[in-house]
Amino acid sequence: MAAMATHPLTVGFDLDMTLIDSRPGIKATYEELSRLTGTYIDAALAVTRLGPPLDDELANWFPPEEIPAVADRYRELYVTHAIESTPAMPGAAEAIAAVRQAGGRTVVVTAKHQPNAQLHLDHLGIRPDALIGRLWAEAKGEALRAHGAAVYVGDHVGDVRGARTAGALSVAVATGPCDAAELRAAGADVILADLTEFPAWLAGYVEAGAA
Structure with missing residues (x-):
């Protein structure tokens, strides 16, 4: 399992089917x-x-x-x-806010074309500290490592591989095309039903890391 976060905490998020229902x-x-x-x-x-x-x-x-x-x-x-018709996933705004409330930073790392990803974030009022586009699976790990991400949250087995490449904790949400069993088999460290469960999980993670 990946090591606990160092301070300041940096959490990465995927975009499609993690933060937004595209x-x-x-x-x-x-x-x-x-x-x-x-x-x-x-x-x-x-x-x-x-x-x-x-x-x-x-x-x-x-x-x-x-x-x-x-x-x-x-x-x-x-x-x-696609921009105006795309809603945020339940709990997306609260997940970003939870990281900030814990004194951390957020970075969105996505396979989506970066300018279009930025349009989604702007439209929904989701404001991460950084956004990196056009990266998939293991290539996401390079950006996560560059930003010092200790956790990466995604919905796909490719996101699990990206987290592993970065040496980050893989937190998977079963809101995309991969179900919990697939995500677990791919090596996800934590599986949540959706992002509404993330703030409580993060609070426990931070508390355990500070103990």
């Missing part, structure tokens, strides 16, 4: 992308497997040579179709 906006964006390109995309299926980079999902629908241009178009459409 399914409605992503579904709408895929539907519009499908309409404009004339390429069938099962948007309802795509939103059941959020987490990996956009290019990975597009590879299910487009030939490799088209993916860079299609990804750029998706990100442009995303601004119009």
